[in-house]
Amino acid sequence: MYCLRLSKIYCLGKQLSSGFGAVTSPVCSVLPLSASPRLLGRQKMNDSELISYDFERRFDQQRAFEWMQENWRSSFMLCGLYAALVFGGQHFMRERPKLNLRRPLMLWSLSLAIFSIIGAVRTGTYMLHVLLNGGFRQSVCDSSFYKAPVTKFWAYAFALSKVPELGDTMFIILRKQRLIFLHWYHHITVLLYSWYTYKDQVAGAGWFMTMNYTVHSLMYSYYAARAAGLRVPRICAMTITAAQILQMAMGLVVLAYVYSWMDMAHCFSHVDKVVWCTIMYLSYLLLFASFFYNTYLKDPAEVKASKAE
Structure with missing residues (x-):
């Protein structure tokens, strides 16, 4: 119980549970209490499944x-x-x-x-x-x-x-x-x-x-x-x-x-x-x-x- 006061456990999968869909194949990680669930929204989208062309990949957006x-x-x-x-x-x-x-x-x-x-x-x-x-x-x-x-x-x-x-x-x-x-x-x-x-x-x-x-x-x-x-x-x-x-x-x-x-x-x-x-x-x-x-x-x-x- 003491540990639960110090941290919250969030389970991350291919889909985030915080309003983004059901959790599948979860991998649990421990985040401090100061971490807000909204930080989960910072997770990068996995776009590796999408096909990109060479000129698109080479484009320097910065x-x-x-x-x-x-x-x-x-x-x-x-x-x-x-x-x-x-x-x-x-x-x-x-x-x-x-x-x-x-x-x-x-x-x-x-x-x-x-x-x-x-x-x-x-x-x-x-x-x-x-x-x-x-x-x-x-x-x-x-x-x-x-x-x-x-x-x-x-x-x-x-x-x-x-x-x-x-x-x-x-x-x-x-x-x-x-x-x-x-x-x-x-x-x-x-x-x-x-x-x-x-x-x-x-x-x-x-x-x-x-x-x-x-x-x-x-x-x-x-x-x-x-x-x-x-x-x-x-x-x-x-x-x-x-x-x-x-x-x-x-x-x-x-x-x-x-x-x-x-x-x-x-x-x-x-x-x-x-x-x-x-x-x-x-x-x-x-x-x-x-x-x-x-x-x-x-x-x-x-x-x-x-x-x-």
Whole structure:
């Protein structure tokens, strides 16, 4: 009994018993009373079962973190330049004929679709592995997403990809299509937040990146098909927008858990990052829901009347 006052016995197996699943093949170890059960969350995920490619294993994530810590403020300059080109480009094209960029748009969208599909498969495989072996809390809090051989390259590629994705707007402007607030607001805020948080390896990013990769794989595939002249059913566009709304709702759920678990040693984040991300995701949810209603549910006669006004 005296020994029990000095220590607690925790049994560790392939799955942790502290909220991460049942214990199998236990190996018991003695931890002092000062050790908290939350320390068990620091156990590294065993990702040796997952196949990683040579370029993924060779990627130097530490150098990537250091570069982002030194250069993340450049994202403000990039977004400022982007905004100037967006509104300046609209003014430039006002009295000029629209350009037919169907083939370049198809190639552009196809390249981003392929990139997003591969990113979704690689990050999705890892996240599924974490969910099945560690549980939901581990999938939210574990920072190994930034360092695991399977995902470390794709986490960095995700942050950097937000720069070339700004090129989407160029096609809208040069083809003189309607540019909505949601489009350029989404591009700017995602770039800023992705660079801002990558350098700190905050909790929840695995979910955010995987969901974004997945939705973008659908979205850019749809754009590529449309640009190629294929007749895509309207239900496809509705499904993609619905998936975006679901993504934002799930993002808010993840953020709520990050905030509630943030004081735990293994669930690292900052209040300011949670607050900014919550504002961002909530604004996306409202904007995408409004877009869905006005585009797919609202009476066409009402839409025409509102445009006439």
